[in-house]
Amino acid sequence: MIAVILAGGSGTRFWPLSRKDRPKQLVRLFGQRVMIAQTFERLARVVSQENVYIVCGEHLVERILDAIPELDPEHLIVEPSARNTAPAILLASAVIEARHGADVPVGIFPSDHFIGKPELFASTVEAASQVARREDAIVTLGISPTRPETGYGYILRDVEEDPDEHGSSPVDAFVEKPNVEKALEYLSHGHYFWNAGMFFFRPMTMKGEFKRQEPLFYEVYNDLVHAYEQGTFADVLPQRFEQLEKISIDYAIMEGAQEVRVVPSLFPWSDVGHWAALDEVCDANGEGNVIEAERVSLHDVKDSIFYSEEGSQRRIAAVGLDGMVVVDTRDAVLVMPKDRAQDVRAIVDMLPDDER
């Protein structure tokens, strides 16, 4: 199996730590390494290091190689521009097909998510890749929800059909982010899963779906494989890639695919979508405080999050806080209640360009 990490994301929800030229996948939010290095390590343990590829933009190449010294530079697949996940997956699938053939199972993984229990993750990935190898299906992982989350899309499995020996079932529907009532319903229903953006397929299968659903994508796909074999890939890619619509793989392919299966997954997972999500991925102390900082002095503070940029000698001090987030970096400090963590974008929007 080949693992492909999509590292095209940019984002502002982790300002002031993440910036335009240092998106979330390249910051260290928790653990020892930056997010994408943690993802790489986790996958290298499942498929072995030489079977991990990374898709990213030109501007991140150097930073990614710095962050993952063990990555073979030949395994960086560089997008000429950021065009959402469908073009990125097309590019990855075409390169994998040219290098490894159209039958090898490919797993697509976001670069900046949290995953706990790596052994459980490994066995789940192994199961999904078995299904993708055997069936002519695109396989997705469905995370068992642990709360009525309104920030994720959901996957409903086909309850008419019993799961196969790998636990996979056909997908009945992909469901948009719900409101709270719906989310509560999904949680108690038992057959709705969080869509974690992880997909498994053989290049042949994905190519077939492009042919059926996105003829231009299919044409570009074939041209890229051909160019790769001819040694003209670098010349052909930029112009052909620009022709692809900026569209997500969910809209372009998944929702209309002939056969999609879901493997229910029980490992802890979070997309770590904003600062307050550190609650989901870091251990809190006895007062409910998450402290990812060297020098912190708290008096009568609970259920709050403190983050200081690595290597910082600055002290964060707080008195009488409840449910707050304080982020301290070299050149900025951010303070907000946890339930406003989604609104960091409003700050970034008002910043001068050089501070974004």
Place this chain on the structure above:
Amino acid sequence: MIAVILAGGSGTRFWPLSRKDRPKQLVRLFGQRVMIAQTFERLARVVSQENVYIVCGEHLVERILDAIPELDPEHLIVEPSARNTAPAILLASAVIEARHGADVPVGIFPSDHFIGKPELFASTVEAASQVARREDAIVTLGISPTRPETGYGYILRDVEEDPDEHGSSPVDAFVEKPNVEKALEYLSHGHYFWNAGMFFFRPMTMKGEFKRQEPLFYEVYNDLVHAYEQGTFADVLPQRFEQLEKISIDYAIMEGAQEVRVVPSLFPWSDVGHWAALDEVCDANGEGNVIEAERVSLHDVKDSIFYSEEGSQRRIAAVGLDGMVVVDTRDAVLVMPKDRAQDVRAIVDMLPDDER
């Protein structure tokens, strides 16, 4: 008249801006200059520069001369140790008597308070000095309260007696910091005033009170004046000063003095006792935010205080705050609700020595 600024205070309530070696009087909280320089400027306008003295400890001499380049170093009266206000005022009174005679009115002023309307302040000080010159009294300024403040001591004027032509009345009582009910009563009563720690007296009068109430102080006083005249002041001071009890002028002298008068004062005043007091001394913007910082980005924030150390290039950003204080200095950031600003001490108490 001679103006004496007491700059002996140390304090932690403005951590992380104020530190052990840079107490509140030497920080710039608002306006263009550090607190003691603002006090010096204000008094120089009332009594002229060459009539202003400053009492401070050895460790602050250099910083004070840096902060007030216009100060004649000969006008620094250096305490051998910090022993509260009674010994400091004794020292000042003895030096003034030796230099200027026992009849010149002396005004004592804290170094780190806020005073608005400088012309009104000047005329009030002028009135108090007239009373001190004429009567054998110690004169104090009583600030007309504008709210039921529980953080200040109060002065009750003698309501039996009509004010004299300078507005002064005898003092009936000095009253400790009240609870809220008492404070409300004092506010509506109309004859209670805030004790702002400003006193006016002739050295002769103060000496007489020392003789009556604190015989050892009287002895030291006379020895210091004598030593000054003999040119042995520097030799005599350290040993004699150490013999003085660490006691405030209120307890040692004011509460038991034979004649104490109060001049009601209408200029805006605050002792700026903690970070939240910036509300009282700085203008707030339309959302009620006080911003003493260069780079601040706020989204949906009201009634909060943002302070950044002078010259800082760091940005303070906040989302969804109400009634909070954020202080950012070179090596620390402090976050707390306004109503917890008194508790900064708890933070300082837990800091390693080198960060206090």
